[in-house]
Amino acid sequence: MLKIQNLHASVEQKHILKGLNLDIKPGEVHAIMGPNGAGKSTLGYILSGREGYEVSEGSVDFQGEDLLEMEIEDRARKGLFLAFQYPVEIPGVSNMEFMKESVNAMREQRGEEPLSAAEFLKKAKEACKQVQLPLDFLKRGVNEGFSGGEKKRNELMQMILLEPTLCILDESDSGLDIDALQVVANGVNSQRDGKRSFIVITHYQRLLDYIEPDHVHILANGKVVKSGDASLAKEVEKEGYAFLGQDNAEEAGA
């Protein structure tokens, strides 16, 4: 599904990723944990194609294609989805119009007819209920005036509607209370079908109580320093990131 080899990347001349390796097979859930500044969010942005990040070395293969050569929208159309930590507010574009456009862009990619307004509305209502957002959120501007938790649920709703093959969740648990956390976790779990893969980026182990990962990686100072199964997350929860050593922790926190 996704194979990252020796990835080096910088933003504004700052070297952030320093030889990252990751191999994700279909259906797997990988958790990426690590201290602040380790490069977790950068990884998500680079995979999604955000501008301003320079890849100086390494490769990313997504379903047999060179991901780094693709336009932002093409990555999405080929099944990559990033749930943002801080989704942007776009007043003036309704959530409904936005999601209809994106769902139809995916359908076009698959050679399917675009959905009519009525067909889309039906699907959108179901997804809206699934993430427990009131239906009037469909009519509001994209993320406009949404609380932190509502934004996260709105991201999840898009994920459900777009049916991606690889979902990257960037701290989808941050700022959520326990109920909201469960809604997000249930949403993710409902999308696990043995083929769809997930990268769950999180600072805390908490979310992983609800979304059981197949693999856990600790990212520090721009690379994976330790990998293991779900028990590694529990270890981190107990011990903190102190085992990374003073040097790493300091640089990572910078």
Added chain:
Amino acid sequence: MSQWLQQVIDRGQAIDDWLSPVREQALESLRQTNWPNRRVEAWKYTSLVPLEQLTLSSDSTKTSTDIADIEGLNSLDLIFVDGELQSDITAMTLPEGLHISSLRDAADEQKTTAKALFSQIKPQRHLFGLVNDVLAEDGVIIDIDADSHIERPVRITNLSTQGQESHHRVLVRLGNRSSVTVIEQGQGEQASLSTGFAEYDIGEHAQLEHYRMAMHTHKAIHIGGCHFSLQEQARLNSTLVGYGSQLSRVDVDIIHNGEHAKAKFNAIYLLGESEHFDLHSTIEHAVPNGTTEENARGIVGDKAKAVFNGRIHIHRDAQKTLAELNNRNLLLSRRGQINTKPELEIYADDVQCAHGATVAEIEEEALYYLRSRGISRSQALVMLNFGFIQELVNQMPNQALAHWLQPKLQARFAEMEVK
């Protein structure tokens, strides 16, 4: 005295027709006029160099006079090619209460109407208005009887073809309590110069729905104006669309001469490449109790340049005036330029006025967000940035015209790719 202006005067002096007495006044004004340079406020951001350097060919083969029909508009079409009326008005069946004649072949009665309008509404300060006064030999006179409601829109189109210079005039009188829709459309791509000025006298309780489509592009130079006089309780709803060519300029004057008149003026301009569009509007509230709402919105891409100067002048006696002026711009590129200046000049003390101007840039964050959901860059740009233009298109009272214009504007916007 510039060479260009001198040849206008020379040519104007040679014209001898029934409008000569009026033309003589304009000639006299032109003789006193200095050719504007960039230090003249009205031409500060618009250079006349392209006009001075324009070389016109004498090749007079006319290109096709086909004007695309607008579906569902059902208009009465008056088609000019290079300032000469091609349509045969005598062959048209006009609705009762509507009288149309050409400037060239006007009968005595229509000449009287024309003389009451010609250069009577358009302020003298417009240099190219004077040029048009002197050189416009053709045009139309539209006269609407009192209490007549003309359902079919009147569409006046002028096509500018390669190497041609043209000057045409539109004179419209709306009798008391009458109503009509007038569409003025100008088009041209190739090296040419056109001036087109229109004067409207909107009678008491009369309603004018008006559109000016300045769709000149590339090398077609156009300088023109629309000038409206509103009598008591008159209503004006006007929409202007500007495309921009190497030099495009439109001056609009809305003059409240009667109390309780209402004017709504919306303007849209979309410019790409090295296009230039200049809109100067002046609202004169000479009497009390008038209302004006003006919204000008534009998108400027690439190396294009937009100039907007919107002035509201409220005279000492014009108490209880309500006037709003707003200009919003979106700049798509670092090399593009927008010069906007709203001006309020208020001499009455009991009025409500507001004005504002903004220039925004592309929101990269939002663009990235939409693209990360599979929406193409160009579609995302339309979703993010076309809404404020769309709003004005939606406000156009004529649905057929709005439906025709909408995809044209969107296609034009899509071509204005960000550099």
